[in-house]
Each structure stands twice: as structure tokens, then as C-alpha cells.
Amino acid sequence: MTLPKLSFTGRARTLALVAVGVGAFLGITLAQLTRFFIGSGATLEAGMVAPRDIRALSKVTLTSDLLTRNLRDAAEANVVPIYSPLDAQVARKQLATARETLDRIARIRGTADLSETDKIRQLVALPLLKIDEASARSILRPSDAVWTRIDAQTIVLLDQNLREALRPDALDVARARLPSQISLSFSTDEATIITAIASALLAPNVSFDAAATEASKRNARAAVSPVQTVYESNQIILRSGQVIGPTDVETLDKLNLRRPTITWADIINALALSALTAGVIGLAMWRQRHGEDQDLQERPLRETVLSALLIVVAIVLGRLLLPGRGFIPYLAPMVALGIVVGAWSGNLVGVVTAAAAGSLIGIALERPIEFAALYVCGGIVACLSIRRTERVSDFVRAGIWAFFAQLCVIIAFHAIGYLATDMGQVALYVVGAFASSIISAALSLAILYLVGVVFDLPSAIQMNELARPSHPLLKQMLSRAPGTYHHSLLVANLAEHAADRIGADALLTRVGAYYHDIGKTAHPYFFIENQLDRDKNPHVDIDPLTSARILHNHIVDGMRMAREKRLPSAIAAFIAEHQGSMVTRSAYVRAQNASPTPVDEAPYRYPGPTPRRRETALVMLADASEATVRALRPARPEEMDQIVRKVIAERVSDHQLDGSGLTLRDLELAAQSFVETLRGAYHPRIEYPQLSPAPLAPAEPILPLVGSRDQV
Numbered sequence: 001m002t003l004p005k006l007s008f009t010g011r012a013r014t015l016a017l018v019a020v021g022v023g024a025f026l027g028i029t030l031a032q033l034t035r036f037f038i039g040s041g042a043t044l045e046a047g048m049v050a051p052r053d054i055r056a057l058s059k060v061t062l063t064s065d066l067l068t069r070n071l072r073d074a075a076e077a078n079v080v081p082i083y084s085p086l087d088a089q090v091a092r093k094q095l096a097t098a099r100e101t102l103d104r105i106a107r108i109r110g111t112a113d114l115s116e117t118d119k120i121r122q123l124v125a126l127p128l129l130k131i132d133e134a135s136a137r138s139i140l141r142p143s144d145a146v147w148t149r150i151d152a153q154t155i156v157l158l159d160q161n162l163r164e165a166l167r168p169d170a171l172d173v174a175r176a177r178l179p180s181q182i183s184l185s186f187s188t189d190e191a192t193i194i195t196a197i198a199s200a201l202l203a204p205n206v207s208f209d210a211a212a213t214e215a216s217k218r219n220a221r222a223a224v225s226p227v228q229t230v231y232e233s234n235q236i237i238l239r240s241g242q243v244i245g246p247t248d249v250e251t252l253d254k255l256n257l258r259r260p261t262i263t264w265a266d267i268i269n270a271l272a273l274s275a276l277t278a279g280v281i282g283l284a285m286w287r288q289r290h291g292e293d294q295d296l297q298e299r300p301l302r303e304t305v306l307s308a309l310l311i312v313v314a315i316v317l318g319r320l321l322l323p324g325r326g327f328i329p330y331l332a333p334m335v336a337l338g339i340v341v342g343a344w345s346g347n348l349v350g351v352v353t354a355a356a357a358g359s360l361i362g363i364a365l366e367r368p369i370e371f372a373a374l375y376v377c378g379g380i381v382a383c384l385s386i387r388r389t390e391r392v393s394d395f396v397r398a399g400i401w402a403f404f405a406q407l408c409v410i411i412a413f414h415a416i417g418y419l420a421t422d423m424g425q426v427a428l429y430v431v432g433a434f435a436s437s438i439i440s441a442a443l444s445l446a447i448l449y450l451v452g453v454v455f456d457l458p459s460a461i462q463m464n465e466l467a468r469p470s471h472p473l474l475k476q477m478l479s480r481a482p483g484t485y486h487h488s489l490l491v492a493n494l495a496e497h498a499a500d501r502i503g504a505d506a507l508l509t510r511v512g513a514y515y516h517d518i519g520k521t522a523h524p525y526f527f528i529e530n531q532l533d534r535d536k537n538p539h540v541d542i543d544p545l546t547s548a549r550i551l552h553n554h555i556v557d558g559m560r561m562a563r564e565k566r567l568p569s570a571i572a573a574f575i576a577e578h579q580g581s582m583v584t585r586s587a588y589v590r591a592q593n594a595s596p597t598p599v600d601e602a603p604y605r606y607p608g609p610t611p612r613r614r615e616t617a618l619v620m621l622a623d624a625s626e627a628t629v630r631a632l633r634p635a636r637p638e639e640m641d642q643i644v645r646k647v648i649a650e651r652v653s654d655h656q657l658d659g660s661g662l663t664l665r666d667l668e669l670a671a672q673s674f675v676e677t678l679r680g681a682y683h684p685r686i687e688y689p690q691l692s693p694a695p696l697a698p699a700e701p702i703l704p705l706v707g708s709r710d711q712v
Helices: 010-036 065-077 088-110 116-125 133-140 144-162 168-181 188-201 210-223 246-254 264-291 301-321 335-345 347-362 368-385 392-414 420-455 460-466 472-480 482-502 506-515 544-564 569-577 585-594 614-632 637-653 664-681
Strands: 060-064 227-231 236-238
Touching (some): 010 264, 010 301, 010 347, 060 065, 060 246, 065 210, 065 227, 065 246, 088 116, 088 133, 088 144, 116 133, 133 188, 144 168, 301 347, 301 420, 335 392, 335 420, 347 368, 392 420, 420 460, 460 506, 472 506, 482 506, 482 614, 506 614, 544 569, 544 585, 569 614, 614 637, 614 664
Antiparallel strands (some): 060 227
């Protein structure tokens, strides 16, 4: 599957480049603002993990209602209940009640008419005493003298305790203290009676003051000042990866940051960074072409569009997926971006892209300076270490160099304040950087290959596959048109060296030269390099116009074969353009010699088009130069140089190179390269002297081998 080629010229091409630049600018801007709409832009709730660092937009003082309420609740809980002062009248009344109760007990004990059972019943029935039958029986047991002492000790015990404030909630404590306050002169049973009677008659002498206690609580709450926090401008409120608590939610609500909203400051910031990024990358593209003496308008639009699209996608994914992911940013294959863009748009553009995009993504993470340096240094070093993207080893080497650069960044940022306990964490970062470098190398290969197939872009991997002699078309050429095959190899050497000399795509030039004459395999015997018997040229017996059409058909046949084998359009361009619209000279001269009137040269011209890029133009010049030098066999290097320059001059004067992008400097360098290569191919050879033939021995009959394929 291939997409239609973007073909614009003149003003339309300029407008297309401007549209790409504007689209990239808008795409980078939206990429920076994605956090307001997707993923990390969701409403933050308590218990969630912060997806990014959240900073204060300006200096602000916040009052935390939640913290203030918690502190006031704690102050209120610490207020001690307030009771009324000890009332002596209450104590005297209670003591009088105790004496009255003790007197009734004494009367019941002294009544002779009552049986023991009746006495026990009356003692249990006393309303204030509240004793059981066992206690009542023990009260009846002591003698009168002993009881008099028990009575006196009980009054003393009650008087002693009622002099202190007895709160209702402290009554049990006071009762528990009674046994220790009884005189040791009493026996255990007597002490038990005193404790039982005193415990029953002991009562609170102070009361809870609800109004005073409530007022004290109000005062305690009022004494707590509101909890205020001052945030400076750009101060981090919530760090990436931190679990969000209730107080954090309150703070974000007050600052309107719980769900980020776009402000004018955010928009201006994104626009400024996008303009800077798009500007420096565009400047790098211009400088890349300017350094090659090419106009920016001559940039391949498809590569430019894909480069811009990949940059935008990388920034969107980086801004969307990496914040708040802890270790994951170390695994991000950001190095691949610079490598791929560099392969499409030039090494300088790749370096600038790695720096710009790496910075934009890095500053959005929790450690912005470290991650920006990590991505920028890794990407730049990878781009500088990969000169050509022709072999898998080139990508692996770039990935390894990127790892060393990122390793230095990790050491630099984690060496300060380093602790032995941090070794495991730092080692994890290093492992992540190594894995990222390997993933980047593999991802670069995959992107270049897949995009090359889908968008019909000639990737280095495809070119190397097409350059293999085992390709069906090359095998067909070798078997059916061996002369054309060897001619194509020589043309490939000529054009590749010239392309390398002028800074063009040498790999594309070499592979394109292999296939430029593939159409000759349809009718190889009509082309002189495939004619073993030079005296039997089939064109001699054909009229000139038909002969010209037969020669022209090798372009048509070649394009048909390219479509059948799905060759990339960049390779098919060599087939269509290597002859341009030149005149088929041999047929045209024959026609002129046979006609008494001038012959129109239009039917004798190749269908074209003329070369539209430097690589196809170099193959045109190399093809003609090799064929002419092979035909004329110059004896001296000066003659060879004249032939090559004449071939180039003819095509310049015929306007064949007008749209190729070649400059006069390129043509001079190409001519020098052609001559150097042709001198090596067509160097003079010594004459080998002939030896007198020796008499031949009588031939012996050759017997066939057993099992030979020649046997019938």
C-alpha cells in the first residue's frame, strides 16, 4: 500500500511548506495543553496518586478549614468538665442523714420484741442503706459496745470524705478508698460493716455545671487561630506520585487546581514554547538545505510532513503518559525521535529535534532538569554518532552511545548527596536507560521500515534489501541481459561516488542505478551491450522511428516491472528519469541521413520526465558518460575528461538538468568523480606476447562416468 505522492511546484510548494509549519506549531501547542483535557486533567480525589507536580500560580495565603476544624475539635475535647464548688450545707445535710440512718439501725438492734428475721427485714427495707440480708445479719451480730464504736467510726469516715469535693463520676473511687481509712483497731468483719454502711451513705457534694463547661469549650475553640499556609509563586503544592489526602483536596479546591483549567498564562506559555520549537526545527531544515546549496522549497514534502507529525505525536505521548509514572520515564525511547527525523530530514534536523522535543517533554516531569538533560543528551549523541542509517549495526551503535550519554546524566544528577542505600535505585535508573537505548534502536528501525512501506519512503533497510543480487529483478537482468547488468553495476559505482562527493543520498543513488535499465530485460538483444555479435545489429534492418520506439520502450517496460514488483517510487523515478527527454541520437541521425527534408526530433525523444532530484540526474550523467567512454575508448585521461564534460554540457544545454537541483559546483565535482572512477575501470593494459604453440599430444578417448547425467 502506498499513498499518492505530494507533488507541488513553485508557489504551491511554498504554501504547502508554510501549512506544514503552521500545522506543526498548532500540534505542538495542543500537545502541551493535553493535560487539561486527557489523563492528568481528570478531577483529583483523595486517595488518588498525583499524576504531576502541581504548583501555585501566584503567591497566595490559604486558610485550611479542615485543619482548623480538627485543631478546634481537639481543643474542645481537652476541656475538663466544670463542677459547682463544694457546698458545706450539702455535706452537713448528708452527714445528718447518715446519723439519722445510724440511729434507726441502733433502734432496730435494741428492740427486744422483734425477732432476728424481722430485724433483718427492717434493715434491708431502709431506703438509704440499700444492703442485702447478709450485710443486715452482720450488722446485728456485734455487741452494743462494739456497735457504738462502729457508729462513731462511720460518722468520722463520712465526715472525713464529705469535706472533699465528691463528683458523681468520682464516687466509686471514693468508695474504693474507704477500707484504707478505717481504724486498724476494728476486726475484718467490723471493717466490712463500716465500709458497707459508709459506701451506702456516701453521696456527691458537688454538681456538674453544664453552662460553665460549654462556655469553656467555646472559649477553647475560639482560642485556636485559623491554620494558614503561604504558598509562593510556582511553589510545589503537590508532588508527582504523592498520595492525595483530604487537606490536599481542600487546598486544590481553594486554588481551583483540582481539575486544571486553562488560563491565559498557560496558553501564552504553550504558544511561546511551540513557536520556539517549530522555529528552531524549521531553521534547522533551512540550514540543512542551505548547507547543501539547496532551496528550502526543494525539501521533500512527504518527509517534512512525517517529521512534523512524528514530533507532535512524540510530545503528546510524552506529556500524556510519562508524568507521575516514577521509573517509566527512564524507559521512554525518546532517542528514537531524533534518529528517525534525522534519517528523513537530515542529521542537523535530527539533532535540533532531539534537543527541542526532549526539553518540552522533560520539563513536564517531576524532575524537569534531570529528564530534560537525559532526553536531550541521549538524542543529540545518538544523532551525531549515526552518519548513515544503512545497517542494523548503525542503529545499535547509536543506541549504545546514547546510553553512555544518559549514564553520565544519571551519575551527574545522583552523585550529589549520594547514600549507599540509594545504590539500588540508581542501578534501576541505569538499567532503565540501557533498556531505553536498545528499545530506541529497535523502534527506529521499525518506524523507518513500516513508514517506508506505507508511505512509499525509501528507507535504508529497504534499499539494502533491493541492493541484494538475489532480488528477482536483478537475477532476471543477470540471466537475460548480462551486459546491461554489468553496465548497471559500473553506472552505480560512478553515480554513488559522485553522490557521496556532493552530499546527495549515495545509497539511494546506488540502488536506483542498479534498476535504471531493468526494462532492457524485456528485449535485451536490441541493446548493444547484450549483443555478442556486433556485426548483427537488429536495428540495421528496422526503420529509424521504429528503432527509436523500441529503445524508448525500455522505459515503459521498466516502469511496468517496477509496478509489478512494487518497487518504491523513489527507485522507479530512476527508471523514468535516467534518459530524461533526450533524443535517441542513433535513430535520429539515421532518419536525417535518409530524409531530404528536416526531421522532427519530437518522436525521437524519450518520454521523460527530466530528472527531478539530484540522485536521478547523477545516474543520467553516469549512464551517458560510461556508455560514451566505453564506445570511444579514449587513450588518454585528458580525452576521457573531455568526453565526460561534453556529455554533461549536452544535457545542460538541452535543459535536462533544470529541475534536478544540481548546481554548477555539483556538476564540477561529479565530472571529477566520474573521470576518477572511469580511469580505474578503463585503464590501459599491457600487450601479452604470443607463445609458439606446442605440438599437441594425440587425444585419448574420454569415457563417460558411471552415473553421469550425460548417460541415456
